[in-house]
Amino acid sequence: MSNFWNERFAANEYVYGTEPNVFFKEELKKLPAGKILFPGEGEGRNAVYAAQLGWDVVAFDSSSEGKAKADRLAKSRNVCIDYQVTTYDDADFPDESFDALVLIYTHVSAEKRREYHQKFARFVKPGGCLIVEGFSKEQINNDTGGPKDSSMLWSEAELHGDFASFSDVTIQLLETELDEGEFHAGKAAIIRVVASK
Numbered sequence: 001m002s003n004f005w006n007e008r009f010a011a012n013e014y015v016y017g018t019e020p021n022v023f024f025k026e027e028l029k030k031l032p033a034g035k036i037l038f039p040g041e042g043e044g045r046n047a048v049y050a051a052q053l054g055w056d057v058v059a060f061d062s063s064s065e066g067k068a069k070a071d072r073l074a075k076s077r078n079v080c081i082d083y084q085v086t087t088y089d090d091a092d093f094p095d096e097s098f099d100a101l102v103l104i105y106t107h108v109s110a111e112k113r114r115e116y117h118q119k120f121a122r123f124v125k126p127g128g129c130l131i132v133e134g135f136s137k138e139q140i141n142n143d144t145g146g147p148k149d150s151s152m153l154w155s156e157a158e159l160h161g162d163f164a165s166f167s168d169v170t171i172q173l174l175e176t177e178l179d180e181g182e183f184h185a186g187k188a189a190i191i192r193v194v195a196s197k
Contacts, residue, residue, distance in 0.1 A: 005061070005063035005065070005066060006063050006064060006065045006066075008065075008183075009042065009063050009065035009066045010065050013181075014043050014045065014069060014073070014181060015181045015182060015183055016042060016043060016045060016180045016181040016184060017045060017180050017181040018043075018045050018048075019045060019049075019180075020045055020046045020048075020049035020050075021045075021046055021104045021133055023133045023192055024046055024049075024102060024104055024131055024133065025049065027131045027194055028049070028050060028053065028055075028100075028131070029053075031099075031100060031129055033053055033054040033055045033056075034055065034098075034099030034100065035056040035058070035097065035099050035100075036055045036056065036057055036058070036098060036099060036101075036102060037058050037059070037093065037098045037101050037102070037120070037123055037124075038050075038057070038058070038059035038102050038104075039060060039061075039101075039103060039106055039116075039120055040060075040061055040088070040103070040106035041059035041060065041061050041066070041070065042063070042066045042070075043066050043069040043070055043073065044059065044066070044067075044069060044070025044071070044073050044074060044081065044083065045073065046102060046104055047059040047070060047074075047081050047083065048070065048074050048077050048079060048081060050102075051074065051077075051079035051080065051081050052079055055100075057082060058081075058082045058084070058098070059081055059082070059083045059084070060083065060084040060085070061083075061085065062085065062087050063085070067083045067084075067085050070083050071083060088108065088112070088116045088119075093123045094123070095122045096122070096123070096125045096126065096128075097125070098123050098124050098125060098128060099125055099127075099129065100124070100128055100129045100130070100131065101120055101121065101123065101124050101128070101129070101130050101131070102130075102131045102132075103117075103120070103130075103131070103133075103134070104131075104132075104134070105134050105146070105184070106134065107135065107147050107152045107154075108152065109151075109152060110152060113152075113162065114158070114161065117159075117162035117163060118162060118165070121162075121163055121165050121166065121197075122165075124166075125197065126197055127196065127197060128196065128197045129194070129195070129197075130163060130166055130194065130195040130196070130197070131193070131194060132159065132191075132192065132193035132194075133190060133191070133192050133193075134146075134153075134190065134191055135147070135153050135154065135188065135189065135190055135191070136153060136154055136155065136173050136190055137150055137154070137155050137189075138153075138173075138175075138189035139153055139188060139189040139190070141189070142186070142187060142189060143186075144178060144185060144186035144187060144188045145178065145183050145184040145185070145188060146188075154191050155191075156171050156173060156191065159171060159191065159193055163193065163195055165197065166195035166197050167195070167196060167197065168195060168196045169193065169195040170194045170195065171192070171193050172191070172192045172193075173189075173190075173191050174189075174190060174191075174192070175187060175188065175189055176188060176190055178190075
């Protein structure tokens, strides 16, 4: 999978843009800065934004090309992020060591989704926050981004189960217009989650 993302991120332009995801941006502004984790962070747009707000940022992705672009973006914005090149399987952090966990369009195989989500949830402190945005099952009918395998798209029930260790879980299904680079553009069916632990 890292070869796929290295090829996609090898382009000079930032294929998902350099501005943070709109929903993530709105939610992050509500939180006091702390330590934050970004699995599957790609080219770094969300991690860099968090660093600009004073967060202690840790991010990872399997793509070395993604890291190179994230580091370049961080330098251009005069911030530092701890960006690691590793896989979801190999990523390892102490339990309860982050104040926030952010998953933005981090779709994986149906067989691994629950395992990864529960693994990442363990890294969040009691009282910590979860922010998620991705494609819902209905996105299979759109050609505006995301996996073409419906089992990799998310449902409300799946995410409730995956993040059962969180309380005050709010999940929203909606259609919106995406404008996040060439691969996330146009009408999309998405799902959003905010929760605290």
